[in-house]
Amino acid sequence: MSRNNMELTAAYLREKFRAFNAAYFGGELPEPRLVVSNARTQLGLFSCVRRRKWPLGKAPATGFTIKVSEYYDLPEEEYLNVLLHEMIHYYITYKGIGDTAPHGVNFRRMMAALNAEGWHITVSARTKQWPVAERNRRKQFLVVAVETTDALCFLSVVNPAYKTYIDRMARQSPLVKAHHWIVTGDTQFASFPQARSLRGRRVSREVYEEVRACGIKAPAPEK
Secondary structure, three states: OOOOOOOOOHHHHHHHHHHHHHHHOOOOOOOOEEEEEOOOOOOEEEEEEEOOOOOOOOOOEEEEEEEEEOOEOOOHHHHHHHHHHHHHHHHHHHOOOOOOOOOOHHHHHHHHHHHOOOOOOOOOOOOOOOOEOHHHHHOOEEEEEEEEOOOOEEEEEEOHHHHHHHHHHHHHOOOEEEEEEEEEOOHHHHHOOEEOOOOOEEEOHHHHHHHHHHOEEOOOOOO
16 A cells, blocks of 8 residues: 555544454554654654552553654555554553563564554664655754743744844743754644744643654754
8 A cells, every 4th residue: 555645634543543443452442542743753652641649559541642653755554554553552551461561572462463464563663764754854943942940841943043042041041941952844833933032832741752852953052
């Protein structure tokens, strides 16, 4: 299967999730939040939430999310392999099976069973063989990721001409705990205005860390 002009959407992921859930997971998985991301280093990601304190042992998992990245121009089958990879993680977590490692004995057993059905699921992503999607080659954004002293996270797209000025403001502000410069093609930043001062949009810790991990680190201006 080739991707051709297919647009990867959350609706498409839901359709395939439901089909795979019925075919390979006994229809046992509640539908998670399905997200199309633009992550550069993670083709897929499964995440969930656990309460930090639980009186009766290990807390049950909630807030199940599966993300599939469209940063690269992949054949359709590769997107589906990524989705199945994350569904294995989901099944192991949801059923409380446990494993010897994130891709341990149980994960590999389930992966082998699905590959016997004709899929080509792998343990790790091999991104270098795939071209970057055209939209990501066209536009790059200079982003500053800011963490405040009260543990809030902000992202801002910066006008490159004001990088030195904003960097100095961040260094001097008593409210800024840390700041990081990133270059990214993530299309979520297309809607951000180009800042000329130290301001930004508040985001969750998860989004903040994902942007930091997936963006290309940009050198800070000279002091």
